Amino acid sequence: MLDVDIAVSLPVGRVTRYLDKLTEYHGYLRRKIETFPKDYKSNPKQKLNQEQIKIYAQMQKLEQQVMVWEKTKEKIKKMLWWDDVAKGLTKLNQANGTHPENTNITDTKAIPTDSAPPATLSADGRAWFIHPVAMVDYFNVKEKKTETWDSVTNSRIALLHPRIRQQAINFINDVEKEFGVQLRVTTGLRTFDEQNRLYNQGRTTPGKIVTWVRGGYSYHNYGLAIDVIEIKNKKANWAEKVLIRISSVGIRHGFSWGGDWKKQKDYPHFEITFNYKTSELLKKHEKGKLDGEGYIIFD
Numbered sequence: 099m100l101d102v103d104i105a106v107s108l109p110v111g112r113v114t115r116y117l118d119k120l121t122e123y124h125g126y127l128r129r130k131i132e133t134f135p136k137d138y139k140s141n142p143k144q145k146l147n148q149e150q151i152k153i154y155a156q157m158q159k160l161e162q163q164v165m166v167w168e169k170t171k172e173k174i175k176k177m178l179w180w181d182d183v184a185k186g187l188t189k190l191n192q193a194n195g196t197h198p199e200n201t202n203i204t205d206t207k208a209i210p211t212d213s214a215p216p217a218t219l220s221a222d223g224r225a226w227f228i229h230p231v232a233m234v235d236y237f238n239v240k241e242k243k244t245e246t247w248d249s250v251t252n253s254r255i256a257l258l259h260p261r262i263r264q265q266a267i268n269f270i271n272d273v274e275k276e277f278g279v280q281l282r283v284t285t286g287l288r289t290f291d292e293q294n295r296l297y298n299q300g301r302t303t304p305g306k307i308v309t310w311v312r313g314g315y316s317y318h319n320y321g322l323a324i325d326v327i328e329i330k331n332k333k334a335n336w337a338e339k340v341l342i343r344i345s346s347v348g349i350r351h352g353f354s355w356g357g358d359w360k361k362q363k364d365y366p367h368f369e370i371t372f373n374y375k376t377s378e379l380l381k382k383h384e385k386g387k388l389d390g391e392g393y394i395i396f397d
């Protein structure tokens with residue numbers, strides 16, 4: 099759904115600035131029209147002078163344009179609705195098979211909810227501000243980058259499963275472009291050994307418990323998950339607020355978000371599961387369904 103992707107990708111700032119200008123222009127025209135003779139509509143050509151006729155024509159043109167945009171907006175809203183339903187269903191399915199993994203287990207603020215929150219279409223106000231001009235504009239500047247702002251992040255993305263590397267790059271870059279937030283991938287691929295070592299921590303080795311799952315039961319073990327954090331003034335910003343703000347960008351690029359989990363929310367965590375449970379991935383791993391670099395081969 100290319101159109102939807104473009105629609106929800108629009109930087110809201112740019113479009114609202116444009117619409118502000120239009121509103122301003124509309125106000126200017128309206129004020130001029132208010133000075134027209136009261137009955138000008140009965141015969142504009144007779145009752146208006148040259149300048150007024152021009153203003154009147156500009157107003158008509160603008161109103162026509164607005165009508166077209168309104169129609170486009172309606173169309174896009176319908177498309178987004180379907181996209182949202184599809185995504186919501188996928189998410190529900192995944193929620194049943196996901197092993198909750200939480201790197202911030204001491205967090206007591208996480209409130210389990212009965213149902214996954216419905217992803218609101220225009221939570222960030224974007225879908226409502228679309229018009230064809232802006233869409234074309236956006237389409238032209240869109241490019242597929244091969245790296246992000248951050249070399250640490252780049253090297254971690256390079257170790258992810260090949261099928262999700264571009265999504266991760268696009269996610270990080272779009273968050274920077276749209277929110278001015280620079281994300282760093284703090285964890286990407288985690289080997290089975292590393293996972294087991296983490297699992298033992300707080301159980302058989304010193305430290306506090308940081309994960310609930312053994313090697314093979316985290317999507318990180320297959321390079322299918324990333325944890326991200328904002329880097330601000332060269333420091334990590336651990337506030338959940340910013341992760342909640344940018345989560346829709348990750349979801350848009352195909353990731354499921356740990357903040358959507360019913361229990362043990364994991365705000366920095368994003369994963370693409372291709373609808374496989376970790377137990378299924380582990381089976382593939384054990385059967386050696388791996389490519390030359392050791393990544394799972396999906397059928």
Ligand SMILES: [Zn+2]
Nearest residue numbers: 323324325367
């Ligand atoms: Zn994670």
